[in-house]
Amino acid sequence: MTVKILTVDDSRTMRDMLRMALLDAGxxxxxxxxxxxxxxxxxxxxxxxxxTDINMPRMDGFGFIEAVRQDAQYRAIPILxxxxxxxxxxxxxxxxxxxxxxxVKPFDPAKLIxxxxxxxx
Amino acid sequence: MIEKSATDLTREAEFVxxxxxxxxxxxxxxxxxxxxxxxxxxxxxxxPSYIRGVINLRGVVLPIVDLGVRLGLPGxxxxxxxxxxxxxxGERAAxxxxxxxxxxxxxxxxxxxxxxxxxxxxxxxxxxGVIAMDGRMxxxxxxxxxxxxxxxxxxx
Amino acid sequence: MDPMAEIRLTFFQECEEQLxxxxxxxxxxxxxxxDSETVNAVFRAVHSIKGGAGAFRLGALVSFAHVFETxxxxxxxxxxxxxxxxxxxxxxxxxxxxxxVSASRDGALGDTAPYISIEEEFNALIGGGTAEEDDLSGxxxxxxxxxxxxxxxxxxxxxxxxxxxxxxxxxKANEPLALFRELTRLGTFSAHCDIKNLPFLDTFEPEDSxxxxxxxxxxxxxxxxxxxxFDFVEGDCDLAIDLRxxxxxTAPLPQEMDITAILRKVREEAPAIAATAxxxxxxxxxxxxxxxxxxxxxxxIRVDLDRVDRLIxxxxxxxxxxxMLTQRVLHSSHVRDREVTSSLEELERLTxxxxxxxxxxxxQPVRPLFQRMSRIVREVADATAKDVRLRTEGEATExxxxxxxxxxxxxxxxxxxxxxxxLESPEQRIAAGKPPEGTVKxxxxxxxxxxxxxxxxxxxxxxxxxxLQKAIANGLVPPDAQLSDSEVDNLLFLPxxxxxxxxxxxxGRGVGMDVVKRSIQALGGRISISSAPGQxxxxxxxxxxxxxxxxxxxxxxxxxxxxIPLTAIVETVKxxxxxxxxxxxxxxxxxxxxxxxxxxxxxxxxGVRAPASDLRSGVAILIETANGTRSALLxxxxxxxxxxxxxxxxxxxxxxxxxAAATILGDGRVAMILDVDALVGLRHHDWAPAExxxxxxx
Numbered sequence: 001m002t003v004k005i006l007t008v009d010d011s012r013t014m015r016d017m018l019r020m021a022l023l024d025a026g027x028x029x030x031x032x033x034x035x036x037x038x039x040x041x042x043x044x045x046x047x048x049x050x051x052t053d054i055n056m057p058r059m060d061g062f063g064f065i066e067a068v069r070q071d072a073q074y075r076a077i078p079i080l081x082x083x084x085x086x087x088x089x090x091x092x093x094x095x096x097x098x099x100x101x102x103x104v105k106p107f108d109p110a111k112l113i114x115x116x117x118x119x120x121x
Numbered sequence: 122m123i124e125k126s127a128t129d130l131t132r133e134a135e136f137v138x139x140x141x142x143x144x145x146x147x148x149x150x151x152x153x154x155x156x157x158x159x160x161x162x163x164x165x166x167x168x169p170s171y172i173r174g175v176i177n178l179r180g181v182v183l184p185i186v187d188l189g190v191r192l193g194l195p196g197x198x199x200x201x202x203x204x205x206x207x208x209x210x211g212e213r214a215a216x217x218x219x220x221x222x223x224x225x226x227x228x229x230x231x232x233x234x235x236x237x238x239x240x241x242x243x244x245x246x247x248x249x250g251v252i253a254m255d256g257r258m259x260x261x262x263x264x265x266x267x268x269x270x271x272x273x274x275x276x277x
Numbered sequence: 278m279d280p281m282a283e284i285r286l287t288f289f290q291e292c293e294e295q296l297x298x299x300x301x302x303x304x305x306x307x308x309x310x311x312d313s314e315t316v317n318a319v320f321r322a323v324h325s326i327k328g329g330a331g332a333f334r335l336g337a338l339v340s341f342a343h344v345f346e347t348x349x350x351x352x353x354x355x356x357x358x359x360x361x362x363x364x365x366x367x368x369x370x371x372x373x374x375x376x377x378v379s380a381s382r383d384g385a386l387g388d389t390a391p392y393i394s395i396e397e398e399f400n401a402l403i404g405g406g407t408a409e410e411d412d413l414s415g416x417x418x419x420x421x422x423x424x425x426x427x428x429x430x431x432x433x434x435x436x437x438x439x440x441x442x443x444x445x446x447x448x449k450a451n452e453p454l455a456l457f458r459e460l461t462r463l464g465t466f467s468a469h470c471d472i473k474n475l476p477f478l479d480t481f482e483p484e485d486s487x488x489x490x491x492x493x494x495x496x497x498x499x500x501x502x503x504x505x506x507f508d509f510v511e512g513d514c515d516l517a518i519d520l521r522x523x524x525x526x527t528a529p530l531p532q533e534m535d536i537t538a539i540l541r542k543v544r545e546e547a548p549a550i551a552a553t554a555x556x557x558x559x560x561x562x563x564x565x566x567x568x569x570x571x572x573x574x575x576x577x578i579r580v581d582l583d584r585v586d587r588l589i590x591x592x593x594x595x596x597x598x599x600x601m602l603t604q605r606v607l608h609s610s611h612v613r614d615r616e617v618t619s620s621l622e623e624l625e626r627l628t629x630x631x632x633x634x635x636x637x638x639x640x641q642p643v644r645p646l647f648q649r650m651s652r653i654v655r656e657v658a659d660a661t662a663k664d665v666r667l668r669t670e671g672e673a674t675e676x677x678x679x680x681x682x683x684x685x686x687x688x689x690x691x692x693x694x695x696x697x698x699x700l701e702s703p704e705q706r707i708a709a710g711k712p713p714e715g716t717v718k719x720x721x722x723x724x725x726x727x728x729x730x731x732x733x734x735x736x737x738x739x740x741x742x743x744x745l746q747k748a749i750a751n752g753l754v755p756p757d758a759q760l761s762d763s764e765v766d767n768l769l770f771l772p773x774x775x776x777x778x779x780x781x782x783x784x785g786r787g788v789g790m791d792v793v794k795r796s797i798q799a800l801g802g803r804i805s806i807s808s809a810p811g812q813x814x815x816x817x818x819x820x821x822x823x824x825x826x827x828x829x830x831x832x833x834x835x836x837x838x839x840x841i842p843l844t845a846i847v848e849t850v851k852x853x854x855x856x857x858x859x860x861x862x863x864x865x866x867x868x869x870x871x872x873x874x875x876x877x878x879x880x881x882x883x884g885v886r887a888p889a890s891d892l893r894s895g896v897a898i899l900i901e902t903a904n905g906t907r908s909a910l911l912x913x914x915x916x917x918x919x920x921x922x923x924x925x926x927x928x929x930x931x932x933x934x935x936x937a938a939a940t941i942l943g944d945g946r947v948a949m950i951l952d953v954d955a956l957v958g959l960r961h962h963d964w965a966p967a968e969x970x971x972x973x974x975x
Contacts, residue, residue: 010321013288013329020280055321057314069448078450084328100450101509106332118459118509121452163947164837165926165933166883175930175939175947180594182939182947184930213929269931 003120004028006045008038008052008064009082014105018051021109027116035059039067042074049120050079051103054090062097069098078119082107136226136252138259139206141219142189147226147252147259148217152208156222159203169269173199173218178207185216186267192247210264217267228252233261288329292378295322297648299371304651307364313353320349326378335381337389344396345370348403363402370395372652433464433495436503439517441489446513453490459506464496489515582678585638592628592635593922596826597941599628600919604943629920636823640675643721643730646684647672650692650719657696664703664714665696674721676728677823683800684730684820687793691732691816692717694790699736699814709811711735727844728822733815739808741765748774766806770794798954801827801842801923801937827950828920830898831942832912834880838948840921840940841898841910845953850897850909863888867897867909874899875908875957882956883935900953908957923950 005027007018015031022029030045032038034056042050050068054061061081069075078100083091091102100119103112136147137156162174162185171190175182185205190196205216233250247267248260302319327342348367351357359367373395380386438460442453460466474487494503500520507516603621647669658665676684695717700706703713720731741762748754748768760768768774772791797804802820821827821844829840850856856868857876865876876897881888897909921940924947926933937952 011325011328012291013284013325013332016284016287017332020284055317055324057318057321076447076450078452084331095449095512098449105328106334114459115509118455118506119451121455161946163939163949164885165930166885166935166949167933172930175926177941177945177947180590180597180924180941182924182926182929182941215929 002026002028003049003116004030004045004047005116006030006032006038006041006047006050008032008035008041008050008056008061010034010053010056014053014082017107018112021107021112024109025113035061035064035067038064042068042077048077049116050077051082051116052079053082054094062093065094065097065099078121080115080119133227133229136228136259136261137206137222138224138226138257139204139219139222141217142192142194143220144192144194145223145257145259146188146219146262147228148206148208148262148264150225152210152264154207154209154214157205157207159199159201159205159218170196172269176205176216178214178216181214183207183214183216184268185218187218188262188267189218191267208264208267210268213268215264215268217262226252226254228254236260285333288333289378289382291329292326292382295325296371296375296378297645298322299374300368300648300651303364303367303371306359307361307368316349316353320346320353323349323374326374330381337386337392338377338381341374341377341392341396344399345374348399351403357403366395366398366402368655370399372655375652433497434500434520436492436494436496436500437519437521438492438494438503439489439515439519440492440507441515442486442510443513443515444484444486446510447484447486449509449513451510451513453488456506456510457492460492460494460503463498463502463506464494467493469493580638585635589635589639592632593826593924596628596632596920596922597943599624600943601945632826636677636826637675639678639823641678641681642673642675643681643684644672646681646688647719647721649685650688653689653692654696654717657693661697662702663696663700665700666714666716668716668718670718670720671722674723674728676721676820680728680800680820683796684818687796687818688719688730688732690790690793692719695732695734695736695814699734699738701737705737723822728818728820730818730820731815732818733813735813738810738812738814739766739769739806741810744768763807766808769806770804798952799932803954826920827923827938827940828918829950830918831916831921831948832879832896832898833914833916834883834912835885837885838916838942838946839879839883839912840919840948840950841900841953842937842950843918845900847899847901847907849915850899852895852897852911854893857892865892869899869909872907876911877908877956878911879951879956880911880913900957906957910951910953910956921948921950 005022007015007022007029008031009015009018010033015033019029019031028047030041030047032041035052036059038050038052038059052061052064056064059067065079065081068077068079075098079098080101080103081091081094081099082105083094083102084105094102101115103115135150137150137153138145138147140146157178160176162176164174165172165184168174171187173185173187175184177183187196187199199218202221204219204222206219206222207214207216232254233252235250236245236248237251247262247265249263250261252259252261299319299322302315302322305315306319323342323346327339327346330338330342348357352359357363373392377392440453440456442451446453457466457468469491471489471491472487474489475481476487496503500518503518507514507518510516603625606617606621651667651669654665654667657663696715700715700717701709701711706713706715716735718731718733720733722729745754745760745765745768748765748771749756749758751774753768753771753774754760769790770793772789774789774791794804797818797820800820802818804819805817806814807817808814827840828843830843830846832839832841850867850869858866858868858873860866863878863881865878866873867876876892878889878892880886892911895911895913896915897911898915899907899909901907921942924939924941926936926939926949933949935952935956937950937955939947940950942948
């Protein structure tokens with residue numbers, strides 16, 4: 001069964017780039033524009049992996065990860081955060097909130113796929 | 122412009138041959154969008170004498186140029202037997218009012234000879250060469266200057 | 278199109294949106310709104326642009342955005358509270374960022390000095406240099422691993438990896454199986470699981486971690502590659518990677534693990550774990566409810582503009598064909614079948630509704646246009662050392678997309694004029710008893726089926742004596758002309774007029790108000806002006822809601838059919854020869870009640886027929902032009918009033934004076950739509966008063 005990945009990012013550009021890289025690698029992709037939307041899509045689409053940005057309106061990456069980890073049904077879903085290299089504080093905070101791993105922006109498609117493989121059981 | 126392909130020495134191009142003002146002409150088929158019969162045109166106020174008016178081409182307003190008049194030849198009173206060649210002029214389209222369309226010719230670029238010196242200045246503006254074939258002398262029309270000058274300034 | 282090129286387009290489109298949001302947010306902050314959502318939105322806008330720029334390797338954009346973002350981050354975190362000067366810096370930076378985005382898009386970077394200077398101002402503002410782009414500084418706990426560079430690897434390395442996950446590893450949804458699978462890609466892999474710590478089911482805690490592994494990997498990869506596999510789980514496990522010969526005998530337990538210590542830890546934590554497990558188990562209704570309360574977001578869909586235009590054209594065709602059908606049916610039968618008539622009416626109604634709905638797709642709020650003006654105001658105010666504030670109203674008013682685009686230039690010119698010429702300097706304003714800050718107001722609203730846009734300022738108003746003098750000097754009016762205030766104001770719209778005594782850089786580029794007026798008229802709009810000395814001036818634009826249809830009166834002149842836009846028509850006047858007075862040459866006036874208006878022979882004016890020496894027959898139509906002056910148009914017959922689809926004459930031909938556009942009638946033929954204002958203008962080669970009030974009959 002093809003792995004379905006949910007990407008959550010408020011930037012259309014980033015969503016398009018992720019989508020392109022993921023589709024090329026043979027994944028199914030569903031997308032959301034912010035944390036709240038992401039929770040909706042998560043429940044409807046039930047992906048196997050989630051990739052999320054941190055800075056988003058309405059509900060940011062931290063809020064989203066915390067909400068997912070508190071949800072009985074989805075708390076065990078792997079979540080990768082998109083982070084800029086210098087954002088060590090953010091990365092730590094995301095991990096504390098429950099992020100499974102991270103991908104550095106701007107992302108290298110090969111590293112993106114490698115990261116997904118490391119968390120998708 | 123598409124016509125450039127015809128200047129490649131090894132290329133062959135197709136031309137539509139037609140008659141206007143009693144003379145024979147041809148136009149590169151790449152410039153031709155369609156050929157249709159005459160329909161009465163609506164006059165455009167204060168237009169040059171060679172502009173017959175405009176017609177409705179499937180919802181688009183198309184100006185009609187009387188090619189004979191444009192070339193300084195006597196004008197024709199168009200009848201249902203006349204033909205309109207709808208030609209591409211850059212981003213625009215225009216209709217050429219001609220007497221009749223004869224055939225489509227395949228012509229090697231090398232067969233196009235330069236316009237003879239005796240041709241009028243007016244003719245030189247629109248004619249970019251002549252083709253001699255089977256005893257016929259056809260002036261090759263280029264659409265570049267057919268429409269009124271100053272139209273480029275009006276580009277929307 | 279290559280997908281990357283398409284995403285690049287998307288990126289630059291998105292940049293435009295982000296820049297608009299950035300400016301909006303900064304303006305709000307400047308007005309005093311400092312709630313965290315506004316500041317966050319501003320931060321995110323720059324952050325987003327930076328992120329995308331990085332992906333497309335737009336170095337200059339990334340580095341400028343980074344400095345900007347750093348400063349905004351400090352505002353966001355509260356460590357920097359911006360004062361008025363700082364806000365001005367932010368706004369200038371936003372303008373510069375916009376320029377840099379455009380330059381990056383066009384690949385023409387140009388002079389980088391302005392950006393560097395703003396970066397330096399930022400550095401000064403936030404104290405010291407901005408944060409460097411850090412390398413990953415090893416934030417996570419790195420357990421025992423070799424700290425030295427690996428020697429050039431032998432053909433095959435033999436690694437022994439001991440892994441004991443902590444419960445946090447699983448809590449973050451990491452999964453040893455995934456890691457092992459990754460290791461198999463590096464070489465020959467085997468795993469031995471130690472289940473010694475696994476308790477019996479009655480004390481088994483599902484969220485706890487009891488398993489550990491000894492893994493063996495033979496691989497040509499260096500140790501760094503092996504370690505990389507465990508990047509995500511470092512800190513959430515005990516991990517040891519040793520490069521040594523594979524252990525052939527199965528050791529009972531790795532020496533590093535202290536079982537008793539682990540068991541003790543497990544027993545201690547068990548009750549606490551049980552409690553949290555129980556609490557976490559049932560689904561939490563609050564978590565379910567919260568997302569439902571999200572603000573209702575209107576679903577939208579992005580559509581290619583080409584498709585919309587094609588649809589609009591098709592609907593235009595539909596309207597024409599419906600009109601043609603109606604005409605043919607009604608003309609073909611002498612007896613009007615009532616059912617057919619009512620069906621045709623219903624068809625017309627439906628067609629019109631479809632048309633309006635389709636037209637509405639192209640409708641866009643004027644907000645982005647007004648936002649652009651905001652920047653123009655700032656720039657001109659800066660350049661002229663004036664204090665100016667832009668107020669906007671009705672930004673949500675929707676207008677056809679093309680109108681929005683074509684309005685940009687005329688509006689820009691009017692705004693520049695308002696700031697440059699209309700508004701006084703702060704000193705002059707204070708001397709006049711006004712606040713030093715001048716206000717330019719942009720307002721948009723829908724009124725009686727049209728879009729009304731007002732550009733007003735509270736400046737000095739039109740200097741009428743000076744304007745009149747200039748007009749006389751330029752030969753636009755006779756020296757002894759007696760003009761009303763409104764007529765003087767309208768002199769500004771005449772070609773060849775300029776009140777700037779010195780050609781200023783701002784608005785004196787040879788573009789006069791006459792060009793503005795023509796631009797507005799080309800859109801099917803009207804412009805008028807009103808002014809009060811010392812108080813200010815207001816330009817009022819009236820624009821059609823859509824560019825595609827027009828209500829008009831169909832008239833004939835010598836068998837030729839023309840359409841006169843309904844909005845210009847005041848009334849039709851029954852033609853009586855006694856009402857017409859010959860003024861000499863081919864000039865006629867028509868008496869309408871107590872007023873004489875110029876009468877224009879449309880046929881002669883358009884070259885349809887020779888000018889007549891007397892005008893005996895026909896119908897006169899009283900019209901009002903954009904500046905409110907009245908004239909009458911003489912035609913042969915009025916056919917009917919109709920809504921017609923506007924077809925461009927300029928697409929394939931060119932602009933004709935006196936003709937606004939073309940349309941296709943029910944019989945399939947093209948008809949010209951008259952440009953009433955131009956017709957009237959053409960007639961007045963010499964200045965002639967538009968209306969002459971008659972003395973009351975004694």
